[in-house]
Amino acid sequence: MGDVIDEKRDGEIVEGTGRNNIKSKDARGVLEKIKKAKTVVIKVGTSTITHHNGTINLLVVEKLVRALSDLKNENKNVVLVTSGAIGVGCSRMGLTKKPESLPEKQALAAIGQVNLMHVYSRLFSEYGQIASQILLTKDVIEDDERKLNAINTFNTLFKYGSIPIVNENDTVATEEIEFGDNDTLSAVVAVLVKADLLILLSDIDGLYDKNPRRHSDAKLIPIVYGITRQIEQNCQNTDNSFGTGGMITKLAAAKICNSHGIPMVIANGDNPYNICRIINGELVGTIFVPRGGEDEDERSAG
């Protein structure tokens, strides 16, 4: 630990394990901006909030809710994008693995979503917060009027001081209208609400130079300035039984954020208090520094 992070911008990636000595002006600037973030979107993956058997990991969810409630107390707008409905549905029905057929998956999503929301809503209430639910499909952002409606709904929920909890509307989504994964969905939501930061909490510390589940010498990449083909090649997909996505979809989310000037962080969700460390300007996990990240005016939703 302790190596100096390179200033190099060609090749678009800054590698190194140093966490203290950040030379890059952009990265420093972004960390400073993150501290002042007004609107934050946090996405949690299935493997973060559920045990291997699909039941809800109450300890993690409690910490998550506590951390988000604290952000809310600091007067920030908070959006939670949560996966896990199908996994929780499977566990409610005593299934050990996600079924193949669409009707079964959609039915399990319907069962799991209620359970998930019940837990979130109850825990948020304990901290005096008002949770709300928004289920989205891709057609919402493809149609200008619906998109505007969605934006207005988010903004009104912020005005009410509510914490919107977002998921794909799995029970009706068909291939044409599905986002397919919540990493992409969370980036789209970040754009809709003009977020200052997207945090993806995963089952891994961040982006590595190769899949750490398969290579014991994989190194964490703390700062990324752009997604190169090399980075994409480094990300083989995940093997977990309930999740979808993997690192590839996190890179897709980073690209969306990047083109809208929104910084994105991948961090380990095992400890949801990582959210607080990130908001305090600490370099945790992997930060994707957006293009034009220094310039607020370059940002636009759409």
Ligand code: ADP
């Ligand atoms: P989540 O459910 O938390 O969103 P995923 O399981 O979908 O997480 O994605 C994270 C997984 O991606 C890791 O656990 C790992 O197996 C896989 N992965 C593949 N390539 C990489 C890489 N280069 N760096 C980190 N993780 C990688």
